[in-house]
Amino acid sequence: MELLNPVAMLVAAVSALVVGFIWYNPKVFGNAWMKAAGMTDEQVKGGNMAKIFGLALLFAFLLATALPGIVIHQMGVFSLIGGDPSVVLPSYEALMADYGDAFRTYKHGALHGVLTGVLIALPIIGTNALFERKGAKYIFINAGYWIVTLGVMGAIICGWK
Known part of the structure; x- marks a missing residue:
């Protein structure tokens, strides 16, 4: 039995961008995030989007390669x-x-992904935000994104055999 599904890992990485398109949409949390981050429309639109999305996908794939050890219990035995x-x-x-x-279910992978978001992403984002003098809204918008995203990624990686 194969523990790792490379296609699932790639889909999980892409899912991070899909969740981001929804999460940071102006009709969802986009406007609140821009205000909390101190960003303007011009700053957001002024970036090199190919570079930003390319690196975001690369970083999401790196996360997808780390998640099996967290969301698939059999990886411990494999190790x-x-x-x-x-x-x-x-x-x-x-x-x-x-x-x-x-x-090895989607539900169990989502559980471990959400726990990873709460126990790893939230403290990292929160600590950085404190030193950057960002408010609670900034922390919860960004950490919320990662909690949801890691839940989705964990579900895909664990459940898709």
Whole structure:
């Protein structure tokens, strides 16, 4: 059984941009985010969008490569063999035969993704925002985006076998 699905990881990375298009839309949180970030329409439109979206997709893919270790429990078992299938013992095969699909659902991946957002993304964004002298609205808009995005990414990576 393959634990990693490269197509799911790519789709999960793209999902970060899709969620961002919705989340930061002016009709959702876009205007509030611009105000909280101290950005103007001219500043937002003045950036090199190809570079911004290209790097955002690259960063999202890096996240997608890290998430399997968080959202797929079997990755812990896989790590015990050091990722080298040539050293697999019958006990590994038996364990994976019994538990290879345990907790491999979209719902479970979303749970772990949301927890990752709350326990990792929120503290990082919050700490940076405090030193940047940004307010609570800025923290919650940006952290909310990452909590939702990591939930979606976790669901895709864990559930899509």
